[in-house]
Amino acid sequence: MKLAVISDIHGNLLALQAVLADIARQGVDQTVNLGDILSGPLQVAETADLLMAQAFPTIRGNHERQLLALLGQAPDQLDAFTSDGYAATQLSPVHAAWLTSLPVSMALNDEVWLCHGTPGSDLQYWLETVVPGFEQGQGPGVRAASASEVAERLGDSVTQPVVLCGHTHVPRVSQCQGSHGTVLVVNPGSVGLQAYGDAHPWPHVVENGAPHARYALLQSDSAGWQVSLRAVPYDHMAQSRMAARNHRPDWAHALATGFMPGRI
Template sequence: MKFAVLSDIHGNLPALDAVIADAHAQAVDGFLNLGDIVSGPLWPAETAERLMPLGWPTIAGNHERQLLTQPVDRMSATDRHTAPRLTAAHRAWLASWPPTNRLRDDLLLCHGTPSSDLHYLMETVTPSHVRGGDPGVRAATRDELLQRLGDVLLGVPGALILCGHTHRPRCERLADGRMVVNPGSVGLPAYDDTHPHPHVIESGSPHARYAIVIRNNEGWGVKLRKVAYDHEAAARQAEQHGRGDWADALRSGRMGRYEADLPTLGPSF
């Protein structure tokens, strides 16, 4: 059994198409989608139209919840751009997804942590951000992972927990046998945020990221993959919609301009 695991597409249609093609070339049996799918200054409606007929097992991320529940004047700039571009059919599709999905006895899908779509599972934010220096975020320790997971799939042989949200590819096997995997982001390789403290996430290259998980007699194996695509086209699309921060991230996998540098966008949360 071999699954392609995608997360945080954020409306980046050319990145999504490149990942789908790469995954098919790897002869996957199916696709899993961990949320934050359409929100962004790129191609939200077109991304929805691409994915809706495919019927992949999918969970909602924080941006799906925000698009469906927040009034427009309380939305982040990213969601405010996306909301008017979605049809009633798109919204019904977004609303059909659960926040988590135990797809098999030994496989759980979540976006952030098993209990929150906003909290980071595999990273920890620190109050130490320095622009051009300390990113203000570090890998979570194993003790932190254990605390955030609680007893989810505890004692299940070969358990695998898939998460997204932080856009950072990572795999960690815990002493109790559980394995946690973040496939990284298909559509946005870097971003800045201010909650709970200012920090940046940077993958260091413009590639689209995803993971392949393989179940055999020995348990789950993982391949973290990065795929080249026309990231310049995505960067130009971001620039056209006033998101220079996204454009810089898409071109390099690193932050140049920050969202905080663009005050007309309003609050980010």
């Protein structure tokens, strides 16, 4: 079985198109989507249309949950200068119905489980850990999770030996020992956004350091699961200019460089 894994597209249509073109050359059996699909200042409706036509197995991310909550508000209550608020102004009822239909997690088969953050939360970082110190100049405020942290966040509910997650935008592979045996945890990274800042539980930044669109390929054979973390070039400067036109200089810088403003 050969599987392509995409996540955290954030409405970046050009990055998604480049990744899907690369996937088409890999001879995969299936492509899955781990959520955070539309939020951001880019091509929200167009991205939704493309993915709806593909009909990939797809789960919600935290931004789908947040976006659906906003869609119940009156248009004049939406803040179009936020990522979810802008996306809410772009979506049709058909798009909203599609998002509503998506599960929060799912078993792809007996081997593979899909979640966005961790099996228990769409907001929890799994393979990274946020630490204090960013505001004091002590690094980015996030580090790779320890083996014990990865195992603890797995929980007891998942029995599949491979778990796919997204949310942090960082491509990473980790193996841990769960209550049901050894588990391979794979984060494919983000298709659409290679740097961002957040304030929870402490201020921090996530930076991949290059603007390439990211995804993962997994292949199962007699030796086990082989994982390839791929970085695909695309016209990231066109997307950076679009973010700037839509009043998001932070996104413009992240899309152009893979770093947050002030970091390079």
